[in-house]
Amino acid sequence: MFSPASPPARRTAALLTGTLLLALAATGCGSGSGSGNGSGPGSAGGEVTSITALDYYTDESEHAQWGEMLDACGRSAGVKVEQTSVPGASLIPKVLQQASSRTLPDLLMLDNPDLQQIARTGALTPLDAYGIDADGFAEGIRSAGTYEGTVYGLAPNVSTVALVYNKDMLAEAGVAVPRTWDELKAAAAALTRPGRYGMAVDANPTFEGTWQFLPFLWSNGGDEKQLDTPQAAQALRLWVDLVNSGSMSKSVLNWTQADVHDQFVAGRTAMMINGPWRIPALNQDANLHWGVAPVPVPQLGQTPVTPLGGEVWTVPKGPSKARQEKAAQVLACLNSPANMLTAARQHFTVPSRTAVAAQYAEQTPSMAAFVGSVEAARARTGELGVRWPQAATGIHTAIQSALTGEQTPEEALRHAQRLATEN
Template structure:
């Protein structure tokens, strides 16, 4: 929502909440002018494409060799279904949006473009993307939050075959030894974390660093308690931040969370230095490889019984950029639709430990893969980070992680930190 870790993303936050926002916001501010000047074209010198289209291009940030190969196979399979060869290229995640802006200015955008879902609205605003209803792409049956992540000004520009979110991962042996039940509320979480804390071991670990990842991990506590990124200086927001402050001050959570990434949190858990952690399903394959580690996953606790858990949505959306060739766009849209059909989304979920975007498919997947059940449950109510603020989300995310840092270091109270965050997020 990437997440981005995905193995290091917010998203996979979105790549699950990857900490790229301030740079991208600046690039996009200038990029809108670049795209306007370029006319949002496709390939220089390519006309309306009256001849048959036999190949299209696709760009993503799956540079990991295994991921690149898996997505290449999936794109090729859908290409064969549509009758085209898909030329698949990957660039590092941090360079994807700059690459998009550069290629837009030179009129060489790919036919298919993958974006981290929080980036979609900002790219769509420039005019670089085409709405999917233009090609008859079926958007029925997707979870509301997932459609929201791919929507700009009422039009769907991108679809995510699979998505992710975060949950509570716990060490079964440590909880059993301490006689601690899996916590369901904040009070139970604080009590369990205190009981599980030992010399050389903390009860809980989160990623509270000064990046979009830190904001991503805080959002379930903010949102589930009725807090809102549109108004950060509320009692509900302060209660959520107070929970993290109390956990650090009590010694149940290390002060080092101020600097940890989601990968660091995972390493602490695998090494036995924390009994519980907040993390995403992209960690499951590594957890399975961790020898005698017995672990479980549960939905994140809420402040009081009866509150609905709301988590952030991570994952990537596929889009069809503007191009002079309608024929190429139509072929690309058909490949995009193929990637999002139930069979492909289920196969992708099983490959990558992600959640299929259609609830009906996700429910079937959860029954087949119990370790994903808590993530599937949470995705059903997950919210796109851009759902409320749209292109203004990066400013709010920056204000949120800055407030977390100020409160956890003791520089400000949660109330003071969030008052300042609100001022910062709404300043011109």
């Protein structure tokens, strides 16, 4: 979500609009917009000594950590990597401006839901052209970097969401960690008392709210291609019931994932849906005893289907094939098993290669539930591609309408379906 702007905000960052898509196409990125290198070393006709990279890792430590990895991968490729980081909300406008002026970077990081819309313009090069394949990557991760059957981006690490719970509160109430929706409602009710709710989610009217709802929608067989189904209504009804019963605060309508985290740390909620990027902050409180479990599912034995967050690295088209080759070498290095493991340890993310992820889960038990969930996680654009933003808007609009009581879940989702299919 889009997070991963802070990591969680990035994981759920707003996607490109149709206007942006048309504007990008109009700049001619698909016909060889360059990397803005002009003449001199590393230009189209000379020796490549440096390449440029653009990302949104503006957090000081995160920028430094990715900078170190880019530097190391650059050295292995024989080039210096000139890294530029911009705020998450500024990345796509920056890409638009660079496409217009034909100064796209040699290496471009994108939030994974944005990839399809950028690839659709022809601005990106297929990774198989450089001998890079996605063998060993989880299916959902390959899907996140794929447009019309071709892989244009790969994510070294990804994230998703799980159920985080306060061990002391559950033990005091004699409540087991909930595995099913019925168990979740019962546990939330038993954990609720004055000054504390049993459960918390982010249900705000943004793509972040949609991101948090997807595990419930998808795990119940709901689908963004058709939102007005009984399966979708049952998932939304679960959230409505939690609020109406008093087990979940009505304030979730306005909470971000950061707000949900703050409520949990303050002891005002016993359970929450959140991502692994919260673990460093959770670890700062020595008196807070917490655990992580998969998101509860409708029936015992089912596997939760959660959304996939994370950033993909891509190689934009440019006038210099040599620069593209060097950028591809750096991209392949970032996606090496060793670097995946390093990044996972630094950022509490899940390595994209299944075997590496399993190794990481053994080493870091607090990440085991997230690693397990990534195996079945889905890319948000996997079904609708560039039409995903409309469906996402319909979903968080329906959540707001249903949780406020303005509409029943069924009515809200019928409206959501209309929004999702509008031209």
